[in-house]
Amino acid sequence: MEGVSAALGPLFLLILLGVALGRLREPDATFWAQLERLIYFVLFPAMLVATLATADMAGVPVVRLAVALLGSLVIFAALLWSVQRRLGLEGAAFTSVFQGALRFNTYVGVAGAAALHGTAGATVAAVAVALMVPVVNVLCVASFIGAGTLGPSSLGRSLAALVRNPLILACLIGIGLNLADIGLPGWSGSAVELLGRAALPLGLVAVGVALRPQALLRLDRAVWTANLLKLGLMPALVVAIALLLRLDPVSRDVALLFAALPTATSAYILARQLGGDAELMAALITGQTLLAMATLPLWLHFAGN
Numbered sequence: 001m002e003g004v005s006a007a008l009g010p011l012f013l014l015i016l017l018g019v020a021l022g023r024l025r026e027p028d029a030t031f032w033a034q035l036e037r038l039i040y041f042v043l044f045p046a047m048l049v050a051t052l053a054t055a056d057m058a059g060v061p062v063v064r065l066a067v068a069l070l071g072s073l074v075i076f077a078a079l080l081w082s083v084q085r086r087l088g089l090e091g092a093a094f095t096s097v098f099q100g101a102l103r104f105n106t107y108v109g110v111a112g113a114a115a116l117h118g119t120a121g122a123t124v125a126a127v128a129v130a131l132m133v134p135v136v137n138v139l140c141v142a143s144f145i146g147a148g149t150l151g152p153s154s155l156g157r158s159l160a161a162l163v164r165n166p167l168i169l170a171c172l173i174g175i176g177l178n179l180a181d182i183g184l185p186g187w188s189g190s191a192v193e194l195l196g197r198a199a200l201p202l203g204l205v206a207v208g209v210a211l212r213p214q215a216l217l218r219l220d221r222a223v224w225t226a227n228l229l230k231l232g233l234m235p236a237l238v239v240a241i242a243l244l245l246r247l248d249p250v251s252r253d254v255a256l257l258f259a260a261l262p263t264a265t266s267a268y269i270l271a272r273q274l275g276g277d278a279e280l281m282a283a284l285i286t287g288q289t290l291l292a293m294a295t296l297p298l299w300l301h302f303a304g305n
Contacts (some may be wrong), residue, residue, distance in 0.1 A: 004116070008297055018211070021205070044166075065131065067241065072238050073102055076233070092149055093280055095147050097222050100280075116257070134162075140267075211289055215283040227287060
């Protein structure tokens with residue numbers, strides 16, 4: 001338990017630093033919005049390319065990792081749709097619960113994997129991102145379509161954004177360079193790696209800035225449902241699948257980490273753009289991020305014993 005806490009503790013402190021800076025409003029909101037764009041479109045894709053292009057992919061059990069992570073996503077997506085009427089939620093609120101239960105904070109996931117298992121953990125985490133990001137984006141856009149919150153023009157913009165998603169493109173580029181045995185030749189390797197190193201600390205601080213403590217006042221059925229699924233049932237299912245598939249300790253920990261992560265801060269933007277319940281989404285992002293500071297170490301400790 002002490003080892004897990006020691007690895008994740010600094011990450012949570014960076015998130016709390018972001019919370020403090022956000023409350024102080026220094027720098028202002030414009031600065032953080034631009035920094036978030038830089039992280040999302042440049043720094044984090046650079047980190048993914050640098051990791052995947054040079055990784056020893058032969059050491060990653062890709063198929064079993066995909067079964068654990070993607071299988072759990074599909075199962076809980078189907079579960080949510082099957083109980084939609086029983087939840088008694090309007091379409092907009094349901095989409096936010098759906099995102100809150102399935103999306104994951106990529107920055108915390110990759111940083112946590114690297115903190116726990118070094119280069120091996122970062123490699124498995126990059127593969128997890130490559131597997132999960134396209135699937136979770138398709139599922140979440142489908143939830144807006146199914147809930148009827150999208151107009152035709154919004155649907156077109158959403159599909160176009162999915163195709164241009166920088167994380168998906170970075171994963172494709174990195175995997176392509178790896179399979180072609182090109183890697184990152186010459187100075188490009190060091191340059192891209194340096195860019196990537198800035199992504200995780202800045203991304204964690206940006207996560208904290210985006211949190212809205214006042215949203216914690218919302219505690220209704222939608223909040224409890226999403227939090228129970230995301231922080232309780234999802235990691236429990238992934239642990240069970242990982243044990244059945246006999247994943248190695250690094251892959252097991254990374255799979256569990258990504259299953260138990262709080263939902264992504266980008267889900268708030270998607271909720272606003274596609275007709276979801278943005279206020280509910282803010283409550284889920286904030287609550288899950290703060291709760292995960294306690295639940296993540298507990299799950300990892302449990303899986304390691």
